[in-house]
Amino acid sequence: MAEAQAVRATFAGMVERFVPDKAPDLTATISFNLSGDNGGLFWIKVADGAAVTGEGSVSSADMTVHASADDWFAVAIGELNPMQAFMTGKLKIQGDMGLAMKMQTIFAG
Secondary structure, three states: OOOHHHHHHHHHHHHHHOOHHHOOOOOEEEEEEEEOOOOEEEEEEEEOOEEEEEEOOOOOOOEEEEEEHHHHHHHHOOOOOHHHHHHOOOEEEEEOHHHHHHHHHHOOO
């Protein structure tokens, strides 16, 4: 089971790996609704060539990822393929599917 601190760290890691050149005109908010013991609500906002993250709910997200904290952690550290997780229902996307497809590219640095 992924520890709460490790789950939180995945979002800071995404911000560190953000590739501004892959998202030059992107303005978006991605929320994460993670279930389970070490889950919670998290978000990443991309705007003006930068990404920031935080915890809690956001008023309007362009896309929401629903997953268990353990499944999200496995995706975030590369143990579970995100497409496979989506196809098997372990990861659900609500909202902008185009943004979901861009995530691997814009957070790949």
